[in-house]
Amino acid sequence: MGSYAVTGSASRIGAAVTERLRAAGHSVIEVDLCDADAVEDLGSLEGRCHKPC
Structure with a gap:
């Protein structure tokens, strides 16, 4: 099975x-x-940066 985010x-x-996806046996993040699993604000530059931007 596949892995999906x-x-x-x-x-x-x-x-x-x-x-x-999980019902079909896939792994989901x-x-x-x-x-x-990953609490992030992908709508902002700060939320997408894991290092000093």
């Missing part, structure tokens, strides 16, 4: 996609503003 995984479409 799903942004917006905590709600709505992202949550549904995550559920379907959840990315969202809260309640996820």
